[in-house]
Amino acid sequence: xxxxxxxxxxxxxxxxxxxxxxxxxxxxxxxxxxxxxxxxxxxxxxxxxxxxxxxxxxxxxxxxxxxxxxxxxxxxxxxxxxxxxxxxxxxxxxxxxxxxxxxxxxxxxxxxxxxxxxxxxxxxxxxxxxxxxxxxxxxxxxxxxxxxxxxxxxxxxxxxxxxxxxxxxxxxxxxxxxxxxxxxxxxxxxxxxxxxxxxxxxxxxxxxxxxxxxxxxxxxxxxxxxxxxxxxxxxxxxxxxxxxxxxxxx
Amino acid sequence: xxxxxxxxxxxxxxxxxxxxxxxxxxxxxxxxxxxxxxxxxxxxxxxxxxxxxxxxxxxxxxxxxxxxxxxxxxxxxxxxxxxxxxxxxxxxxxxxxxxxxxxxxxxxxxxxxxxxxxxxxxxxxxxxxxxxxxxxxxxxxxxxxxxxxxxxxxxxxxxxxxxxxxxxxxxxxxxxxxxxxxxxxxxxxxxxxxxxxxxxxxxxxxxxxxxxxxxxxxxxxxxxxxxxxxxxxxxxxxxxxxxxxxxxxxxxxxxxxxxxxxxxxxxxxxxxxxxxxxxxxxxxxxxxxxxxxxxxxxxxxxxxxxxxxxxxxxxxxxxxxxxxxxxxxxxxxxxxxxxxxxxxxxxxxxxxxxxxxxxxxxxxxxxxxxxxxxxxxxxxxxxxxxxxxxxxxxxxxxxxxxxxxxxxxxxxxxxxxxxxxxxxxxxxxxxxxxxxxxxx
Numbered sequence: 001x002x003x004x005x006x007x008x009x010x011x012x013x014x015x016x017x018x019x020x021x022x023x024x025x026x027x028x029x030x031x032x033x034x035x036x037x038x039x040x041x042x043x044x045x046x047x048x049x050x051x052x053x054x055x056x057x058x059x060x061x062x063x064x065x066x067x068x069x070x071x072x073x074x075x076x077x078x079x080x081x082x083x084x085x086x087x088x089x090x091x092x093x094x095x096x097x098x099x100x101x102x103x104x105x106x107x108x109x110x111x112x113x114x115x116x117x118x119x120x121x122x123x124x125x126x127x128x129x130x131x132x133x134x135x136x137x138x139x140x141x142x143x144x145x146x147x148x149x150x151x152x153x154x155x156x157x158x159x160x161x162x163x164x165x166x167x168x169x170x171x172x173x174x175x176x177x178x179x180x181x182x183x184x185x186x187x188x189x190x191x192x193x194x195x196x197x198x199x200x201x202x203x204x205x206x207x208x209x210x211x212x213x214x215x216x217x218x219x220x221x222x223x224x225x226x227x228x229x230x231x232x233x234x235x236x237x238x239x240x241x242x243x244x245x246x247x248x249x250x
Numbered sequence: 251x252x253x254x255x256x257x258x259x260x261x262x263x264x265x266x267x268x269x270x271x272x273x274x275x276x277x278x279x280x281x282x283x284x285x286x287x288x289x290x291x292x293x294x295x296x297x298x299x300x301x302x303x304x305x306x307x308x309x310x311x312x313x314x315x316x317x318x319x320x321x322x323x324x325x326x327x328x329x330x331x332x333x334x335x336x337x338x339x340x341x342x343x344x345x346x347x348x349x350x351x352x353x354x355x356x357x358x359x360x361x362x363x364x365x366x367x368x369x370x371x372x373x374x375x376x377x378x379x380x381x382x383x384x385x386x387x388x389x390x391x392x393x394x395x396x397x398x399x400x401x402x403x404x405x406x407x408x409x410x411x412x413x414x415x416x417x418x419x420x421x422x423x424x425x426x427x428x429x430x431x432x433x434x435x436x437x438x439x440x441x442x443x444x445x446x447x448x449x450x451x452x453x454x455x456x457x458x459x460x461x462x463x464x465x466x467x468x469x470x471x472x473x474x475x476x477x478x479x480x481x482x483x484x485x486x487x488x489x490x491x492x493x494x495x496x497x498x499x500x501x502x503x504x505x506x507x508x509x510x511x512x513x514x515x516x517x518x519x520x521x522x523x524x525x526x527x528x529x530x531x532x533x534x535x536x537x538x539x540x541x542x543x544x545x546x547x548x549x550x551x552x553x554x555x556x557x558x559x560x561x562x563x564x565x566x567x568x569x570x571x572x573x574x575x576x577x578x579x580x581x582x583x584x585x586x587x588x589x590x591x592x593x594x595x596x597x598x599x600x601x602x603x604x605x606x607x608x609x610x611x612x613x614x615x616x617x618x619x620x621x622x623x624x625x626x627x628x629x630x631x632x633x634x635x636x637x638x639x640x641x642x643x644x645x646x647x648x649x650x651x652x653x654x655x656x657x658x659x660x661x662x663x664x665x666x667x668x669x670x671x672x673x674x675x676x677x678x679x680x681x682x683x684x685x686x687x688x689x690x
Contacts, residue, residue, distance in 0.1 A: 077644070
């Protein structure tokens with residue numbers, strides 16, 4: 001098992017947001033989590049990545065069989081976990097290439113590999129950028145600074161492509177994208193599908209799942225996974241909405 | 251009835267005893283001596299500044315200056331010669347001022363060609379040079395300033411640089427101030443730099459020491475920028491972490507001239523960098539920038555007063571401080587816009603990054619505006635590193651220390667990037683990175 005979330009409870013301040021999540025993801029699979037606003041979708045993604053603001057009060061998260069709750073975000077990343085942010089952050093003054101190189105070298109160091117050579121790094125970035133329709137000009141700017149919403153999301157997928165994670169969590173990657181940008185991003189994700197890479201796609205709408213077809217769909221409501229099914233579950237939600245689940249959870 | 255008793259601190263007492271003892275050996279004739287006496291008289295009346303003196307509110311010398319180091323003796327030329335250049339690869343022609351005296355043997359005095367004249371300030375005073383005497387009398391811009399008064403009273407030497415009208419320096423001119431010796435010592439230097447109309451120059455001043463001792467260094471540099479001249483002034487303050495550093499720059503900026511100054515406050519237990527600028531002619535531009543990195547219990551004060559004394563001038567100020575441990579940074583910035591300085595465009599910005607609970611940053615921006623057709627603004631920010639930025643970077647695998655270092659370099663880089671010398675920029679970024687490594 002690649003990821004095992006066991007009875008996960010978490011809160012921010014006094015507010016309990018996750019109320020016992022159980023979720024398992026096998027290698028090479030595409031999982032989708034759908035749910036209404038406020039159900040805890042983004043919280044789950046942040047807790048997986050190790051954001052400090054959340055307190056896990058019960059349960060555990062096993063990644064490759066080991067608990068990651070005590071690990072720093074960078075340790076989780078070098079272990080193979082990747083979070084594509086819903087709102088990628090602008091970092092003024094930090095050059096995109098410097099940042100990408102640091103990230104890539106951190107991963108290599110964790111694996112006991114030597115630092116990447118500059119020509120090899122340039123070639124990797126250039127190839128990955130071309131596939132995602134990212135211009136060399138964009139990469140000359142500081143990280144995400146002056147990028148449009150679509151460019152920021154493509155930049156997330158670029159980072160994912162370079163870091164080759166075992167598990168990529170995509171937090172509302174479709175939000176703020178027009179249909180053309182959505183296709184580019186989805187295509188980028190689909191190209192990265194492989195037997196040793198899994199995905200957890202978090203989305204509010206079914207639309208994204210027309211382009212990234214999941215193996216398993218989970219419904220998250222009020223801090224719990226209330227239903228798990230195949231791709232057809234997404235279509236059913238699109239038709240009937242989340243209302244019935246909100247009632248069940250209450 | 252007895253008069254009031256004036257209580258003096260041991261440091262003040264030491265200075266009062268020292269002046270008559272040093273006076274006969276100080277350069278210049280009767281006229282110079284009279285100027286010194288007046289300056290020392292001003293010090294005697296005021297004493298060392300303390301927190302009830304508004305301009306020195308955050309840098310209380312009366313409390314913090316416990317003792318006065320002996321006047322520096324002769325520097326060892328071998329040791330001075332062995333000091334590597336602060337800015338490798340800047341091709342600068344160096345002038346060395348060691349222990350308060352110009353060292354001709356180590357200075358490139360003739361290398362500049364016809365357009366530049368470099369002299370010893372002490373020799374000019376001794377020869378009765380009127381420019382030198384006027385310069386000793388004091389940069390009027392600084393007003394009644396204790397650091398300047400003490401400098402005037404005790405100054406031993408310095409350099410006078412005259413750049414002819416229209417002359418363009420092909421490489422930077424570096425004035426290296428080095429303090430050498432086995433014991434902590436006191437040094438007072440006065441530099442006078444006059445850049446002619448339409449001339450161009452980059453002037454780099456460095457301040458450092460051969461040993462980590464609690465030297466007391468007081469350097470006053472008076473700059474005159476001729477009409478349409480372009481001057482870049484860079485000061486790299488790299489004294490030992492034990493030292494007291496008092497530096498003052500005054501600058502008069504002529505019509506349609508461009509003057510930019512950058513101060514890197516990287517040394518000293520207590521460092522105060524004062525800058526007094528006056529726009530004397532129309533349509534000139536000035537940029538005043540600096541960075542400070544502080545750790546331990548160090549204290550750095552940047553105090554500047556910019557006076558728009560002519561129409562249509564533009565000034566920009568950008569000062570950035572990174573403060574760690576129990577260190578303390580001070581920024582006092584004042585812009586004066588009298589009624590006749592219409593069409594003034596003045597912007598002042600200062601930002602501080604606090605890296606620990608015990609770190610402190612004080613910012614006091616002031617605008618005094620009497621003209622009605624101006625654009626003036628100021629801003630001050632103070633805060634810790636942004637957790638969301640750190641999380642984003644760490645979520646990509648970048649370790650915390652490395653992410654923090656990248657953000658700190660980016661923060662200071664905003665000011666460093668404006669320096670018009672790649673060699674200086676590279677040197678500064680290396681210094682920042684070294685500082686971050688030592689900080690751990």
